[in-house]
Amino acid sequence: MSWILGRRSAWFVIAFWIVVAAALSPLAFHLPQAEKNDAAAFLPAEAESTRLLAAQREFPGGDAVPTVVVMTRPSGLAARDRTAATAIAAALRPFASGRILGPVLSPNGRTLVFTVPLAQSDDVARFTDEVRQMRRITAGLAPPGTQIAVTGPAGLVADTYHLFSTIESRLLLVTAGIVAVILLVVYRSPLLWLVPLASVGIADQAAAGIIDLLARHSGLTVNGQSSGILRVLVFGAGTDYALLLIARYREELTRHRDPRHAMRQAMRRAGPAIVASAGTVVIGMLCLLVGELASDRGLGPVGAIGISTALVTMTTLLPAALVLCGRRLFWPRIPHFGEHPPVTEAARHGAAARSAHAAALAAPTVPGHEDLTEFDLAEEPGRWVRVGTAIDRRPRTVWVITSLLLGGLTLGLFAMDTSLRGDQGFRRDVESVRGVDLVAADFPPGVAAPTYVIANTSAAAAVEATVRAAPGVAAVAETGRAGHQVQFLVVLRERPDSAASFAAVRDLRRRVHRIPDAAAMVGGNTAVNLDVRRAAVRDRTVVIPLVLAVVFAVLIFLLRAIIAPLLLMVTVVLSYLAALGASAVAYRWLFGFPGADPSLPLFAFIFLVALGVDYNIFLMTRVREEAQRIGARPGVLHALAVTGGVITSAGIVLAATFSALIIFPLVQLAEIGFVVAFGVLLDTLVVRSVLVPALSLDIGRRIWWPGRLARPDQAAPVEPVRSRHWPKSRQT
Structure with a gap:
């Protein structure tokens, strides 16, 4: 894709994406109107409830949604109250698609109810507005001292849609704000953060616009849950891709005078891992298409479109904008040609910086690998070298203890309760x-x-x-x-x-x-x-094994080995179970949630396994690259050192964006936001940073079996210069 980096073509790419954003943004803002938030819209075609709904259409007003109006007075309803109820029922008659049932008085005389059949509508905004008008009429005609509410299935649907529509713009602002703050902290530049943020913002609008078109014209099922997840998924994954690409670009700027050459090399080195990770998430999301629930089948394409749009945007628009801006975009920490990138903060000034710079320029290159100097291999200061050194002392002890700790977190699964009722799904008072x-x-x-x-x-x-x-x-x-x-x-x-x-x-x-x-x-x-719960259990038992098989196959193809992909899958599944167990405990005793939705384990699995594998792909592809050049053990240590900071930043971004879902006043989305945020942090800070490196160091080159890197004759061409940070006790 080097054609996008030309001086004219880069401007063309930027102009193209501006036009796309301008065309699709109006559609993106209309996406909530295409949502279907009633459970009946999710049912499998063969479910008994679905067949009954089809049969009800043959009855006059049979497809209506029951709207229950309840009036109560603690001391008992008087005659004037019952008269007022009759007047309210008459005032609501224009909304009814059939006969109004009631009013019916309770045996103790304190409460009465009547049911208004409200016609179904594909226009959920109109449906919600009708419920809102009914509530305004009932409140205005209710006698003083009585309590009155419009409830039933229609009331629940209206309240759910209203909450989604009111929180949508706030979610976008919060997510964008979180990403902006993290990018400012990571880059410490007043300019650089604007480019990836603008790029991911355009990707968000493009994805939402495309999904709105599909929801209106191709039958794609979209609900408030999938719409909210789309936003955080695009912002989180898109920012991750930006962080990884910019980190490699910055590194290559120290090795190339021309920013275009540096970007081409960065795309060549980081691009395959980014594409593979995005492809893994897309394939995992599309596995939901085999589900019975329309909500599951809808979330699959929604997530896949979001990730694909983020990938295309961050590998076209972002590189073009970075190249046009040049090195000055990194001000005040501008990377210069010949400067070794991982110089510690203390060595960035004065004689130490000049000495490091001179050493990088004077260091001989490794034969056959002229882009890698002995200085690169010998000097990798920073916290991730210290982490690698600590793990390298006793890797087996480290991975055993880490696995036991993760296994302990899985015990929280005994506290998981997936019996959340529809009326328990709100986190604020609703009518x-x-x-x-x-x-x-x-x-x-x-x-x-x-x-x-x-x-x-x-x-x-x-x-x-x-x-x-x-x-x-x-x-x-x-x-x-x-x-x-x-x-x-x-x-x-x-x-x-x-x-x-x-x-x-x-x-x-x-x-x-x-x-x-x-x-x-x-x-x-x-x-x-x-029937929705039954289908959710069925989807869980079918989709989870399919995702595991597909992701495992992708890893085999990418890493050209069997042992490494198998270990990665085991670690990711262990991380998923640990996150789910810890979240179950948090739901019950920290948040006080009354339960979890039955679809939560499946959604958590899709996101945590697909996204968790991402970070292991970023690490292990770099480990494989370095192992080909310098050997298995130093390859692990060098890869951990050079990727630790950027992958950790990427994990924090993704976790922070998903945590934005916790602001939703709906239990289900808050639970998804917490489990994914916690799971991503667990995977980033523990699994990818400790468990996987420890396993790789303990197993050694055999982790690449049956690939050629597993054979002893594939050792590094030269023994790298030893750093004081890397102990000599363990050999390549």
């Missing part, structure tokens, strides 16, 4: 949840989320009797007939989406399925969420 609590105080909780049974009319009597006799059912009523089918509204005794209500739905299905010629189906909000 739909208040309404569910008001209903549950004086009615069977199932009133807030009705269950439906559809069967053949020939078996209507038998179905009604069977449903009424089910122990988990509080009430049942026929709500209409269409053709040869009849529909019953069923109120469950237990709270919607609870374990008890799921058990009641499963029992109800077993009972009605046994009725001859009934062809009965059980659906509704609780049944929908039960």
Whole structure:
């Protein structure tokens, strides 16, 4: 891709991306309007709830979403309150797509409810606005002293969309701010940080615009969760690629007079690792396409498009902009030709700096490797050399102790609870949840989320009797007939989406399925969420092994070995389990979350394994490069020394961007943000920095089996000059 570095072509690349950003930014801002945040939109086509929803469309207003209005007065509802409820129901009639059910008074006379069937709409913004208008009307007509709320499935969908839409712009600003601060700290330059930040910002707008087009015109399922993840994924991964490329570019600027030549060499050296790491994430994300849930299948392309856009932008726009700006962009720490890059801070001034510079220029080159001097091999000052030296003393002890510590964190998995209910998913007070609590105080909780049974009319009597006799059912009523089918509204005794209500739905299905010629189906909000959970478990058992197999194959192809990829996969999986275990403990006792969504383990796996392998790819490709030049053991130490700082910075950037999800007032996204942020830090600071180098040093050249680097005759051409930092006890 050296053509992008020409003087004219670089300007063309920049102009092209500016045009792309200008064209796609309006679409990116409209992405929330294309989201589908109701659970029914995620269902597999063969699920019983999906088939019931299709059958409901044959009934007048059968595809409507129940909107439950609840009014209560602690001292008991007076006659004027009941009259006001009737007036409210009449005022809400224009919103109803069918008959309004109720008002129904509770046995103790304190609470009444009625249900307004609200027509479904592909325009979620319009749907939410209708719920908002209904709430404004009910609040205005409610008698003083009463509590009133609009809840039910429609209220939950509206509250979820409202939270996503209000937090979207804030998430973008917070994520961009986090990246800007980290880039300022890393580069300590008033100018340099602007180039990668602007590049990743353009990548974000381009990715969001492309996904908006696909969501509107190709049936791609996008929800608030995948939209939020897209932003942090593009910013995090894009900034990582920028850090790795700029670090190698800065290094090459000390070896080349022309910035274009330096960038070409940086792209040649760092480009394959960046492309491989991005490809691994893309392939891992696309494995979600085999999932049953539309939300899983949607997240796969969303993430893949985000990563691909970040990769293309950071390997075209960023290099072109860096080359046009030249060395002065790094001011005040401008890299000069002939200057050895890893000079310590203390040696950057005065006689020490001049001595180091002279040594770098005068040092003889290694035969056959003229770009690497003996000075490079002998002098690698800094904390990462000290880390490598410490690990090199007793590598086996280090990796055993580290593995045991990570294994200890996995014990937290016993605290993992994936039974989060829909009404528990909010981290702030919302009207739909208040309404569910008001209903549950004086009615069977199932009133807030009705269950439906559809069967053949020939078996209507038998179905009604069977449903009424089910122990988990509080009430049942026929709500209409269409053709040869009849529909019953069923109120469950237990709270919607609870374990008890799921058990009641499963029992109800077993009972009605046994009725001859009934062809009965059980659906509704609780049944929908039960089917979603079943599909989530199925997706987890199918996708996780597939991702492991695919990533393992990619590593074999990239590293041209079997042992090294196998060890990397084991370390990443161990890191994932440790992060998930530690997060489970944090969810329960630090954040006080009531549980986790059943899709969390799968999403955490996709991000932590795919992104965790990234950093090991960056390290091990450099280890392999150095092992070919100077031998296995010094190759590990040199690679750790020269990549430690930039990979750690990249990990911190990615963890910080994912931690921005914690600001979301939704439990599910906050949990994803925490587990990925914690897992990335764990992988960056422990697995990649300690465990993998220790294993590599302990196993030695055999880690590259069956490749040629594993053979003894592939030793380095010369023995490098020993540094005081590297002990002589262990041989290459």
